[in-house]
Amino acid sequence: MRNTAAALAAVAASAYFAYDFRWQQGIVELEEEAASRLDVASAAVFAPTQKFGYLPELLADHPVVVNALRHPQDRQRAREASRYLERVNASAQAAVVYLIDGEGRTIAASNADAVDSFIGRNYAFRPYFQNAIANGKATFYGIGATSLLPGYYVAQAVREGGRTLGVAVVKVDMTQLDQEWQRNEDEVAVTDDNGIIFLSTRPDWKYRPMVSLHAEALDEIKRSRQYGTMLKPPLPMRTVRTLHGNEAVVSIVGDGGNGVRFFVRSRPVEGSGWNISVFIPLSEVEARAWRVAFSTSGAIGLILMTLMMLAQAHARAEERESARQALEKKHSELQALSEELRAASITDPLTGAYNRRFFFESVPKIVSTANRHHVPLSIVTIDVDHFKRINDMYGHPAGDKVLQALTVLCKESLRESDVFCRFGGEEFIMALPNTDAEAAAQVAERLRVRVSAHAVEIKGMPGGITVSCGVSQYREGEQGIEAALRRADDALYVAKNEGRNRVVVR
Ligand SMILES: Nc1nc2c(ncn2[C@@H]2O[C@H](COP(=O)(O)OP(=O)(O)OP(=O)(O)O)[C@@H](O)[C@H]2O)c(=O)[nH]1
Structure with a gap:
């Protein structure tokens, strides 16, 4: 809005200055023209001096x-x-x-x-x-x-x-001059020492004072009957602008009642009290000044409009770009948050292992692969023996550390394709694709041995931690993993019952 107002002001100012500049130029041209016309008109007035x-x-x-x-x-x-x-x-x-x-x-x-x-x-x-x-x-x-x-x-x-x-x-x-001057395009008027026009190219200007007469002068003219009954009211002339002492812009009301503007230049007639004036219509100069004003302001308006449109387009592009960047940032933040949430939703916060939810999400795919490629799939459940006692004797934080250490050990014994999760409490589970029950039992046994061999050592706790493992193999055609899970649970139950720190396959 402010920009538009400033642009409009600039256009108006350019129109004003262009008009004024061209007008002044026109006036300079008129000055020269008027001077030469005055020379001609004066010569005509002076001609009788030479002739007679x-x-x-x-x-x-x-x-x-x-x-x-x-x-x-x-x-x-x-x-x-x-x-x-x-x-x-x-x-x-x-x-x-x-x-x-x-x-x-x-x-x-x-x-x-x-x-x-x-x-x-x-x-x-x-x-x-x-x-x-x-x-x-x-x-x-x-x-x-x-x-x-x-x-x-x-x-x-x-x-x-x-x-x-x-x-x-x-x-x-001298009235012969009237006729000669009829051929003039411009108006010429000769005034007497009272400023009354007595010679003019315009019959309707004759016997009119150029300016209002003083009462004394009027009395004297009437008394001497210099112009008899021919004297008329003053010429309806108004000085619009005085340029120099002998030049002015005047407006003269014509027959139609409209003011016509003239550039007027005057000169005294030597040896008399007379003055001779040339009136050149300003219409041409004004029309040219308007044309220049219109074209200049039009060009400047166009340039400003183009600049404003470019600026607006640039601002819009910048806005769009910053909106796009903000959106992108928000999108990345949301993505990160969603990944964080997703990670949080499938990760056990204590050990960093996957949780039960992740297990049930990923197992169907493993089961279908096993079915499709006719490859074995085994399950191992791992449970810390007498974990309650550890908690009770060394405190809950110590129990936590045992769970964390066991997680590290389990992860070390796994392949890339294996799935390892904390199933709940002190119980962990592994799904081993492409592995039969025998190989799975070996994995479990290796883990059991490493744990019992003081691999899990917590500061201030004398070791002696053991785990029991239940192993089962998925049987082709079984609906989901549940049956295999039950068998692994049974095996674990048996391992616990048979004295713990052992691996049982079912
Ligand atoms: N420190 C700790 N203890 C836990 C956590 N989750 C479960 N427990 C404890 O684990 C113990 C499990 O005890 P039980 O189910 O009786 O089994 P257990 O003592 O290990 O005995 P068996 O399994 O029969 O050898 C309980 O005391 C639980 O409080 C945990 O995140 N951190």
Whole structure:
């Protein structure tokens, strides 16, 4: 359970780091892309400077212009100048070309015949007029005071013999950029010094402030009617993450109500309070980051799962092995115990000889062998003479030792195939396969002689131990060993009666 939780955490962490790593990479790529797009967009904004920069100078030198400004009240000269400016504008394709006298009043214009003609308007307040008067030349980006359209103004002082007569102005319509930018995949927006978008690839972004306006700025805009009724509520834009001073990730709520995330990079337009921004959708970068996150976490998940399965298989194999070993150990212990019990159940604890049970267990096999192969089988019963007396005179432990010593002697006189048991008390029995009564009597006699010849000597006991033996032979066809046993018992009885320390065959 803990392992699974740790593995899940590892998978989640790998997904997070893979996503973040690929996302950062994507952002670096976007930074470069945005920089180059900004270059292009800025160049488009600056293009009029290059295209029309020369024009006011030409105008300022032209005799019609100089003449008109020399006599600002002369309507005829002004009309001539307007005709000339109209022709110039027709070939230059600027928005409006006009002449302002030393007081700031427009006396001639290429749009002299238009309803919203500039003629008669006073532009003394315009910075381009003031700067041109002061410095000879001026450029200015601004929103048209009459047209409310964004424009680029190039102004040149018209001088004669050190005297400034007025200013020749070329106003370039910047709204053309809107159309050119429609071909852009990314969004471009130009904002004025209040942060209001007035040029954009997205018509629905136009005349919206990028950020909420301060009350003062809003009042001023309303009072000056800079955007008239076109001003809209702020763009529903939220900064998700600020990357650098001029870069950020923003979310803009679109028509569908869903936030679209963009990487945005901005740059000021030189010589104006304007800012130009490029918005590149983040969807591609995010999709790639998700793909990398999925594949990385998938691979790591697979590796971890494999490792966990291997570990589990290993643990199970170890468990099985230790269970097998434990079982084997138990089995050996049980086997040893069972052998011990078996040995105990067929062994006489005092002498270590087989007991009566073992005798009756092994004899049927010997009997059947004798019957099958027609070979003799004999029984010898051995009984210690006057054993009670030994016990009484020397104590029970001494009697025990006599029984143990006699067991050793009996075992020494036996063959591998013979069966020797303590039958009970001081009585022992032998079953001798492949042995007839005569040979069995010899075995018994040898044993009797060895015992009586002080072979059984117990410390503190002066010897004199004797045994009596009864011998009988199994007769073929007899049912079991019982009859032969009875005959051996009878023989032993006779041996005891005849004075003991003897072997009797029956
Ligand atoms: N020390 C000892 N004595 C035992 C053991 N088993 C039986 N006895 C004794 O053996 C004696 C057998 O005595 P009896 O059956 O009277 O026979 P006996 O004294 O040997 O006399 P006979 O057999 O007639 O010569 C009894 O006193 C038993 O207590 C034993 O394991 N250890």
